[in-house]
Amino acid sequence: MSSTSMRTLVLAPRGRDGELAVQLLARHDIDASACANGAELLARIADGAGCAIVTEEALGPTVQHQLAHELEGQPAWSDFPLILLASSQAAHHLQRTASALGNVTVIERPIAPDTLITAVRAALRGRCRQYEAGLAIQQRDQFLAMLGHELRTPLGAIVLATELARNDGGRSQLEERLALIARQSKLLARLVDDLLDVARVTTGKIVLRREAVDVDATIAACVEAHEERARARSVALQVVDRSGATIDADPVRLEQVINNLLSNAVKYSPAGGCVQVSSSQRDAWCQIRVRDDGIGIAPEMQGRVFDLFAQVDGSLSRADGGMGVGLTLVDRLVRLHGGWVTVDSAGLGHGSEFIVTLPLGSPDRAQEGPPEPARRPSNVRVALVEDNDDLRDLTASLLEAHGCAVVVAADGAAGAELIVGARPDLALVDIGLPELDGFQVARHVREHVGADVVLVAITGYGREQDREHAAQAGFDAFFTKPLGIDSVREILSSARRRRDRSPA
Incomplete structure (x- = not known):
């Protein structure tokens, strides 16, 4: 935190109100500074401050609008505290109009000094916790980025070595083992990517690259990618209904959503089980459903299944793997697209169905042809x-x-x-x-x-x-x-x- 990050700003333009408020706060060891006008207040909030005291006469429509705009741009961890001082006649009105400013405390005049000091100290304690949360988020993201970097380097060597060996040919047993190594290496890489993506989406750092996406074609590609694993577990994987829908989405992120749901469905289905995928459209919405007849979800868990690191069942999660980040990522990626995801299960042992609802996109963009196939480069x-x-x-x-x-x-x-x-x-x-x-x-x-x-x-x-x-x-x-x-x-x-x- 900078030297000004816990300073109390005072905007009280009438008479000596601002000067007297700063002196009162200083006598109680609270660092405070008066602002001459709304523009100075906004600039100093942007530079970092602990809280602000604003009197009713300073909070005109222009200042209120500018404050709301400034506070909308806060980081996700920040909820800047404002203390508004108002007469009893204006307090009720300000209580309603100041709601757009977020974290606001309205105190009626005349105000006892002890009341103001108590309110300011409470605001500063809350602001301190916000800074601590912001620092923790920053440290977590740095840790995850470093974790991803450290893991990806050896993974890169493993993936390339196995792919080169497979391209060179060899005995069938060697081929099978190399294929297994390649699958597990890529799985580990996907797990790392999921962890990093959770950090990105939590802090609003994922940028969607939208285009017209054929939902059925995307589902077909994801199903094909999981067929080998489903066969190995004796699980049937079926596409039962097709919508013909086109949505405006990031194709990579949509595949990530469907792949996570399919991976869970196959993982938690018993031998001889069945996973069904379908899509449908109604009005301005497209739905993608992934249903399995596997272990199901207990009623008390259904409200928490999208929480970070949540596990359907502790003992099963240890046997079947998984870090509890996949469904969190699904939920947040779908929300980024303007949709939502829900789960339906009759309880443990009765399977589950995940339903992704997304807004339809413009069909005109679906007419755009696929990119030209890349030619094999040579002599580069x-x-x-x-x-x-x-x-x-x-x-x-x-x-x-x-x-x-x-x-x-x-x-x-x-x-x-x-x-x-x-x-x-x-x-x-x-x-x-x-x-x-x-x-x-x-x-x-x-x-x-x-x-x-x-x-x-x-x-x-x-x-x-x-x-x-x-x-x-x-x-x-x-x-x-x-x-x-x-x-x-x-x-x-x-x-x-x-x-x-x-x-x-």
């Missing part, structure tokens, strides 16, 4: 800057398998020199590098080479602010680890198209 010159030895070697092998000529560097300083000297078509740069970090490498390259090289950030840090920093530093694209074959193909196709458009 690539510079790879990665400090993890195993991951650097595996990524280089994967690029070479796709026809690339690859040069490598193990730290930021060497990488910047390599890219400027070699002038490759494409440079893949890790962000967390020694010597110079990836952002510094990108700025150095842009300063000396301009836009001639496609710069791609490869990192375990997947936060929206990291994407923004990468774009500001000069990166053309941003990918999180582990970097799979599909991502490599996408990157190389983009680099090839850009190279082919460039003059010889």
Whole structure:
């Protein structure tokens, strides 16, 4: 907290009211400062303050509107306290009109000094708890981001090693084991992504990239992705009704919602069980239903099933895995889309049904054709800057398998020199590098080479602010680890198209 973050601001323009209030607070060891007008009050609230005392004559329509606008932009953890001093005639009116300002205490004049001091101290205690909550949220997000980074680096090596080994062929038993390793590695990566996404969505840092989405096609793709796992557990997976609906949604996030629901349904269904998926539309809404005949949900848990880290049953959760974040993420992603999700279960042993309701999108956008398939790039010159030895070697092998000529560097300083000297078509740069970090490498390259090289950030840090920093530093694209074959193909196709458009 800054030196002003717990200061009490006073806006009392009549006579010496402001000066006297500041003196009273100072005698009780409360740091306070008078504001000359509403504009100064707003500016100092924006810089950080503990609470504000405002008299009724200062709270005209303009100041009230500006205050409401300023307070609407507070972080999610913040609820700035206001103390309004009003005559008995005005107090009732202010009680109603000040509701738009949020955390407001109205005190009638004339006011006893002890009453004002008590109110201010209570407001400051509450504000202190808010700052503590904000700091805890920041520390949690930093921890989760670091956790994701630390886990993604070895995961990247595991995923690439298994994919390369599978592409090279081998005995059937080896193929089965490698396939298992690949599945488990990707599952662990998805768990990490879910944890990070919960942190992002809780603090409003997820940005939806909306487009026209075919609901039935999305469901079909998700069902196909879970068929192998369902067969392994002897669970039937069926699509029973199709809506033909198109919604305005983020396709990646919609798949995340459906995949989480399908994963739970398959996981908690017994051998011989059945999971049914359907979609329907009515009026301006589309519904997606995922029903299973598995363990069900006890009535007392149905109101808490979307809470963070909630588990349907303690003993079952230990046997079947899961961290209790998937349904929280489903609920919050659906809400971000303007919809809601509910659960229906007759109790333990009677299965459950999750119902996602989303607003329909414009059908006109559904007429847009799919993107042209990417051609296989060849002879792309690539510079790879990665400090993890195993991951650097595996990524280089994967690029070479796709026809690339690859040069490598193990730290930021060497990488910047390599890219400027070699002038490759494409440079893949890790962000967390020694010597110079990836952002510094990108700025150095842009300063000396301009836009001639496609710069791609490869990192375990997947936060929206990291994407923004990468774009500001000069990166053309941003990918999180582990970097799979599909991502490599996408990157190389983009680099090839850009190279082919460039003059010889």
